[in-house]
Amino acid sequence: RHGDYPQLHDKYVLVNVPTQQLEAVEKNDRITMRIALGSMETKTPLLTGRIKRIDFNPQWIIPKSIIKTSVRHHAGDVGYFERHNYFVRERKSGKIISPAFVTADMMMSHDYHVVQRGGKGNALGRIIFRFDNDYSIYLHDTSSPSVFANHNRIVSHGCIRVERPYDLAVFMLADKDERVMEKMKYSIAVDLSNEGGEADDRPAIDKSKLLHSLSVKPTVPLFITYYTLYPNADGVMTGYDDIYGFDPVIYAKIQNFIKQ
Structure with missing residues (x-):
C-alpha cells in the first residue's frame, strides 16, 4: 500500500500490533521485545516511517x-x-x-x-525514538515497566512503549561506539533533579557525559503492521487475537480488490 516493505531493507524496525511485539532486524541479526500499544479508544495507527532521532530524558x-x-x-x-x-x-x-x-x-x-519534566518518573521514560508522522506518536520507554508482564498490553494513548529501550537505541547506531553507549547509559540513569549538585549529598551531573539527543544516520525504516497470522519465536505460523477488529475490514478490502 505504501510502496515499501521490510524485505527491501537490510535494517529496519517492525511493529506487529496483534503480537504486541517489536522486531529490530539488521541482516541476519534480530532483536525481539514486548511492546505496549494504543487502547481500543486510542488505537496505534498503521503506517510506515523512518526513525530519525533519539532523545534522552524527554519532556512530556x-x-x-x-x-x-x-x-x-x-x-x-x-x-x-x-x-x-x-x-x-x-x-x-x-x-x-x-x-x-x-x-x-x-x-x-x-x-x-x-x-x-524529563527524568525519573516521566511518563515517556528516559528514551524516545522520533519519526515523522501525522499522529504525534512515537516509540518510547515507560516509567511503568510492569506493563510488560501483562498478556494484554493495549493500554497507551497511541504511542508504542518498548520493553528494552537501551537495546533498541544501540541497534539504531550505525557505529557501535563504546563512548556513545557509555554516555547513553549515564544519561538514562543520572538523577536530573540535582543539576547544580550543591543542594545535598547527591553527585553533580557530569554534563560531558550527558546526552540530550542523537541523530539516527542513516535513518531506520519503521513499519507498524497488523498481521493476526505471524511466525512465533520458533518460526511457526501462529494465530493471534484480532485485538482491534481489523481483520473483517482488511478482508473486505481484499475482496473488493479481487472483484476489480
Whole structure:
C-alpha cells in the first residue's frame, strides 16, 4: 500500500500490533521485545516511517484529553505539580507560570502547555525514538515497566512503549561506539533533579557525559503492521487475537480488490 516493505531493507524496525511485539532486524541479526500499544479508544495507527532521532530524558507535553480527565481539577495545587514534576508554560513566550496561579481554564487553553519534566518518573521514560508522522506518536520507554508482564498490553494513548529501550537505541547506531553507549547509559540513569549538585549529598551531573539527543544516520525504516497470522519465536505460523477488529475490514478490502 505504501510502496515499501521490510524485505527491501537490510535494517529496519517492525511493529506487529496483534503480537504486541517489536522486531529490530539488521541482516541476519534480530532483536525481539514486548511492546505496549494504543487502547481500543486510542488505537496505534498503521503506517510506515523512518526513525530519525533519539532523545534522552524527554519532556512530556500532556495531551488535553488527559488534562481534562486527570489534571485540571488540581489547578492551584502546588504540591501536586511538584510531586509529578509538572509545570505550565505559555506557548508563545515560553514563560513558566507558577503553579499557584494556574487555573483549570488555563490548562485547557491552547495558549498554554502542561509539561512533565524529563527524568525519573516521566511518563515517556528516559528514551524516545522520533519519526515523522501525522499522529504525534512515537516509540518510547515507560516509567511503568510492569506493563510488560501483562498478556494484554493495549493500554497507551497511541504511542508504542518498548520493553528494552537501551537495546533498541544501540541497534539504531550505525557505529557501535563504546563512548556513545557509555554516555547513553549515564544519561538514562543520572538523577536530573540535582543539576547544580550543591543542594545535598547527591553527585553533580557530569554534563560531558550527558546526552540530550542523537541523530539516527542513516535513518531506520519503521513499519507498524497488523498481521493476526505471524511466525512465533520458533518460526511457526501462529494465530493471534484480532485485538482491534481489523481483520473483517482488511478482508473486505481484499475482496473488493479481487472483484476489480
